Amino acid sequence: MAKQNTPKVITKKHMARLERERRQIRLIRGIALAGVLIVVGLLTYGYLRLNVFQLREPVAEVNGETIRTGEWQERVKFQRAQMLNTYNQYTFFQQSFGMDYSQQMQEIAFNLSSPETVGQQALDQMIDDILIRQEAEKRGISVSAQEVETSIRENFNFFPDGTPTATVTPTEVSFPTLTSQQLTLYPSTSTPTEAAAATVTPTATQDPGATPQPTSTTAPATPSPVPQPPTASPTPFTLEGFQTEFKTTLDNFATYGISEKTIRSIYEAQLYREKLQAELTKELTPSDDQVWARHILVETEEEANAIYDRLQKGEDFAEIAKELSKDTGSGAVGGDLGWFGKGAMVAPFEEVAFSLKVGEISKPVKTDFGYHIIQVLGHQENPLNATQFDQKKQTVFSDWLTAAKEAATLTTYETWKQVVPTEPALTAGQQ
Numbered sequence: 001m002a003k004q005n006t007p008k009v010i011t012k013k014h015m016a017r018l019e020r021e022r023r024q025i026r027l028i029r030g031i032a033l034a035g036v037l038i039v040v041g042l043l044t045y046g047y048l049r050l051n052v053f054q055l056r057e058p059v060a061e062v063n064g065e066t067i068r069t070g071e072w073q074e075r076v077k078f079q080r081a082q083m084l085n086t087y088n089q090y091t092f093f094q095q096s097f098g099m100d101y102s103q104q105m106q107e108i109a110f111n112l113s114s115p116e117t118v119g120q121q122a123l124d125q126m127i128d129d130i131l132i133r134q135e136a137e138k139r140g141i142s143v144s145a146q147e148v149e150t151s152i153r154e155n156f157n158f159f160p161d162g163t164p165t166a167t168v169t170p171t172e173v174s175f176p177t178l179t180s181q182q183l184t185l186y187p188s189t190s191t192p193t194e195a196a197a198a199t200v201t202p203t204a205t206q207d208p209g210a211t212p213q214p215t216s217t218t219a220p221a222t223p224s225p226v227p228q229p230p231t232a233s234p235t236p237f238t239l240e241g242f243q244t245e246f247k248t249t250l251d252n253f254a255t256y257g258i259s260e261k262t263i264r265s266i267y268e269a270q271l272y273r274e275k276l277q278a279e280l281t282k283e284l285t286p287s288d289d290q291v292w293a294r295h296i297l298v299e300t301e302e303e304a305n306a307i308y309d310r311l312q313k314g315e316d317f318a319e320i321a322k323e324l325s326k327d328t329g330s331g332a333v334g335g336d337l338g339w340f341g342k343g344a345m346v347a348p349f350e351e352v353a354f355s356l357k358v359g360e361i362s363k364p365v366k367t368d369f370g371y372h373i374i375q376v377l378g379h380q381e382n383p384l385n386a387t388q389f390d391q392k393k394q395t396v397f398s399d400w401l402t403a404a405k406e407a408a409t410l411t412t413y414e415t416w417k418q419v420v421p422t423e424p425a426l427t428a429g430q431q
Helices: 012-056 069-097 102-112 115-138 145-155 180-185 239-254 260-280 301-312 317-324 347-355 386-407 414-418
Strands: 058-062 065-068 287-298 336-341 365-367 370-383 410-412
Touching: 058 069, 058 115, 058 414, 065 069, 065 115, 069 102, 069 115, 069 260, 102 115, 115 260, 115 386, 115 414, 145 260, 239 260, 260 386, 287 301, 287 317, 287 347, 301 317, 301 370, 336 370, 347 365, 347 370
Parallel strands: none
Antiparallel strands: 058 065, 058 410, 287 336, 287 370, 365 370
């Protein structure tokens, strides 16, 4: 007869132990799940922080308009890409044609190695762009998507309606005959300089040994705000050709994390700048209030006072300039600086020069370069050639932009210095 199994009696103690084990298992599972969730949460937050939240954090606010980290970072990358492209072009010209661009290349390499420098340049440019657009919109100036597209096409030399032909109208530049007073003051020449120099400074012809030299590498000019094709290519005469070239350019920029939206915004900003400048300068005339002056530059006030006394006694200005002026360039021609307008000279020099009457000799004028004795030989409204007139427009626009910055409600956040892009960068083989 088979043995029957006796049912196992489950005691309360056994049931309590099982319950404790189940609770421990649930607790362990809960802790493990919580740990997984925390890790996933941290990873998700880190990703969102880096790719969403951080990109939306402000780096600056301009009259209530925010510049966010993401768009600023793209502009920094774009500026670095433009600088790198210029560096490569210099390398090509130097290797292919023997041209010496070593100094320019060193300056670009120096700036690329200083992320904050490029970051500040990009931020300043974006602030300028916003101020310009805000003012343009106040004046009813707009830029359409089609205008942006047209500008892009023209930059790629694609003109579906034919290549425009520039018409240049020469500016007639004439100067009145010298007065008898001027001929007496300056008998060594029959006519003054026939055109005012576009950029004249008292130091332009100084002895290099007398001119203070910079102690650090000068930053190169900010790259053109309009993207250029990364490599030379045949002119695309067809729509398909243009589209291919433009896509190649976009693909190249995309490798650096620069979007098409950013590229188009840069073209748009340039159009706003051009339209606003045209509006602000539409009343300008191609002429400028200028003086024709000469000077004697010396090191000390005592020397300058002694020269002033000699001139008051009737000694010849030109001969003393040739003898004593440390600005040896102008000194060789009797101290003559030619005609110049406002903004061409350092402020103390300019203020005195424009206040003197024709023939009057100034007392010593102190500038960073020494002590000047100035004599004005002429003061009148002079015509400007095309280049000088364009420079005058640029000056008016720059003055407006400076004033707009001073009047703007502008806030910048120094945290941007912690997230400045360092790419694209020069490779070890390029340096």
